[in-house]
Amino acid sequence: MTAASDTRFLIVDDFSTMRRIVRGLLKESGYHNVDEAEDGVVALHKLRNESYGFVVSDINMPNMNGFELLNAIKADAGLKHLPVLMVTAEARKEDIVRAAQEGAAGYIVKPFTKATLDEKVQKIMQKMAAQ
């Protein structure tokens, strides 16, 4: 089994600053293998052509939003095992419930702390290891 710190992350967010912040936080937590995509279309292309173990995705993005990306991942036999952690400013309850029902592994609302990101990533990693 791949050690948790070797897990390859894909951060999907249309704001480069946010991608950089999440990358930095993951790096501080020992996850150095991190890639980025600026929207769902680019992310899906990368996911289908490269190997990743964890997706951290925004929701409100151009071209293909986070919900559409989540659905595409869960509908793809080769990708549906991937955990998708939503990190978003969308704070409506219906969006949170929708994300969970459509297969998101976790939901973080912006602005968030490093502790929150660590906690959610760890929890998802543990769940994956137990499966």
Place this chain on the structure above:
Amino acid sequence: MNAAADADHTTTAATNAAPEAQATSPAVHRQLGEMARQLHDALAQLGFMPRLSELTDSLPDARSRLSYIATKTAEAANKVLNSVDRAKDEHATIAAETRRMAAAIVADPVQAVASGSLMNFVEDVESSTARIDQHLTDIMLAQDFHDLTGQVVAKVVKLAGDIEDQLLELLVRTAPPGQAPRPPAEPAALDGPVVEAAGRNDVVANQEQVDDLLASLGF
């Protein structure tokens, strides 16, 4: 009727219509001109034209102000992140050097001092901390975007408020009797950040509420 006859018929119809269009065109233009003048006069009488015109002129300025905010905030964020990266690199170097120096002192304290290693280490630490201090100052200075963009935001918000007031007043004055002056706003597909969560029960205000909501649904 064959194709040639069809074409001929069309041409004939067009030829017949042309003089009619030429005859009615000045009348139509005159009518349109009168309508435009009436609308202009009506708006002027209501007192909207000068103000609306002034507000419309301000829109390109508002666009450039918003671009300015986007640029300034992006620059500030990158400046801060670059400074943090450099400061963390300096910090990592000092930490590694400290560990190396400690090991050298434990192994042979006399040699560590006599070889000049200890003094070199002290000088390295001093120059490195000076660079870190500069990075921290850069981070502090980068926050000036808050003040600058805050002022610009206030101006754009005022302009948007003025336009809204003027258009609403125009709508109220010109709406046919019995019709609601303002259609209900359609909820956006995605709302973005919640600016004001107080008094709303359709949104969460923090991560704790997200976790509670998901836990209550068994996720």
